[in-house]
Amino acid sequence: MLRVAVVGSGPSGCYTAQSLVQQDARVRVDVLDRLPCPYGLVRYGVAPDHEKIKSLQNTLRAVLEHERVRFLGGVPVGPGGVPVARLRELYHAVVYCVGAATDRRLGIPGEELPGSWSATEFVSWYSAHPDAADGGFLRGVRSAVVIGMGNVAVDVTRMLARGAAELSPTDMPHAALTVLASSRVDRIHMVGRRGPSQARFTTKELRELGTLPDTGIAVDPAEAAQDPAYTDPSALPAPQRRNVEVLRGWAGAPVPGARRLVRLRFFLRPAELIAREGRVGAVRLERTVPDGHGGATGTGRFEDVEAQLVLRSVGYRGVLLEGLPFDAAGGTVPHLAGRVLREGAVTPGEYVAGWIKRGPTGVIGTNRPCAKETVTSLLRDAPFLADRDLPGDPLAALRAEGVEPVEWRGWQAIEHAEAELGASLGRTTVKLPDWDTLLAAARAAGP
Known part of the structure; x- marks a missing residue:
């Protein structure tokens, strides 16, 4: 048998495991995750009110319940956990599907003020x-400002x-539900540095904003019209054209009397977070204009928007996993068709898939062909990899070294x-919110 460790149980990890066992009946896969729960961003990143997307867990569950796949949660890899070198001793091959774990920064004064958070921290x-x-x-x-124009x-x-x-x-945790339900937020600004035709959200997500109870939506037609494609969207690809059409429908329309107002703002970029009483009190935004090359350039004209909460959503970055090479500029592991490259040379037995391979791009389904490419490379290497004898069952070895997987x-x-x-x-399923309760529940199942 060829024993493979897949590090990460999100979509890229599960699709990798699925492709391995489907393509070769001699492969056994252990899917390792730092958390005691599987499914990665499907569990911890998809919005709780998006039940259809969250139902993807059923597909991933079928992978992890396969007779030749074993889930091992609560197993950190790297510093403080199982070293990368030790995994290579325990398995014929290791595929790293560790995603992009940090957010990009704005790099502006005041970003460290209380009340300034990454969207990921809020999620x-x-x-x-x-x-x-x-x-x-x-x-x-x-009043809140959300910086970014993606999903x-x-x-x-x-x-x-x-x-x-x-x-x-x-399934939102009860404490978060209580806080959100009693929220006094009545003004939310979504801010983008470019125009409507360059926004990254999908039309389905965008339209949902218009269905929120007791919430008005506003688009300033003068801001949006700086984008030439907003005035005439006929040449745009269909996804961007649909976005523009939705925004045009909201632009200039009278906002009904509602408790909350969401304003979509364009051609503004954050220049500074302004402190008031020791925390964020306002965001200073610089007006931008199209630069003719798909970007935007500042005009030196500024506007201050009141906000006690700022959430930045401007992208993600992969992080260095000790023991693996890393391209700091791209936030990825260098690879050739999924094979890890060390100093430009292929490292047999080490592979990557998902965001740590290609960067934080694409949707959940993009991980499937990405994983398939990596698995194709791995199985081509299999005759060489399987020649190496392993020290027995990796799970037994991990337990002997003090690791107790979930x-x-x-x-x-x-x-x-x-x-x-x-x-x-009096609700449906409600997530356990912390390490202690998760591990106590898992240990109650016994060995």
């Missing part, structure tokens, strides 16, 4: 990621505007505990 909190901190995101907040920016804007009736049926039975116990918690609160 982690309302998605019950065990590393998330309750930073009092909405304490004293009436994550739309998600956090929507969560800020949701009420208890819409959030209660989700196996599939432990994950099922977590699911059961979350269902029970939801029932006790």
Whole structure:
């Protein structure tokens, strides 16, 4: 048998495991994850009110329940966990599917002020990621600025505007639900440095903003019209054209009397976060204009927008995993068709897939062909890789070294505990929000 470790149980890791066992009946796969729960960003990144996308967990579940796939949660790889070199000793091949774990920064004065957060930190909190901190995101907040024009920016804007009736049926942790349901936020600005035709959100996500109860949507037609494609979108690709058509429908329309207002702002870039009473109080935005090359350039004209909460959603970056080469400029591991490159040479037995391979681009489905390319490379190398003898079952070796993985039975116990918690609160499944409760639930399942 060819033994393969896949590091990461999100979509890229699960698609890698699926492709391996489908293409070669001699492969056994251990899917390792630092967290005791599988599914990666499908569990901890997809908005809780997007049930259809979250249902992808059922597809990933079928992969992890395959007879030649084994889930090993709670196993960190790298510093403080299992060294990369040790994994190479325990498995014929290792595929790293560790994503892009950090956010890009704005690099402006005031970014470190209380009240300034990455969108990912906010998402982690309302998605019950065990590393998330309750930073009092909405304490004293009436006005928020979301910097970015992608789907994550739309998600956090929507969560800020949701009420208890819409959030209660989700699996959102109860503490976050309580805070969001009692929120006093009534002004939300989504800010982009370029025009409507260059926004990265999908039309489906965009349209959802217009369906929020007791929430008005506003687009300034003068701002949007600086984009030539906004005035005449006929030459745009269909996805961008649909976005522009939705925005044109909102532009200049009277905003009904609503408790909340969402304003989509274009051709503005953040220049500074302004402190008031020791925390963020306003965002200074510089007006931009198209530069003729797809970008935007500053004009030296500024506008201050009141905000006690600023969420940046301007992209992600991969991080160095000790023991692997790393391209700091791109935030990826150098590779050739998924084979890790060290000093320009292929390293047999080490592979990458997902965002750490190609950068933070594409949608969930993009991970499937990405994983298939990597698996094709790995299986071509298999005759050479399988020649090496291994020291027995990797799980036994990990346990002998003090590692106690959460196996599939432990994950099922977590699911059961979350269902029970939801029932006790008069809701459906409610996520356990921290390491202690997750691990206690998993250990209750026994060995």
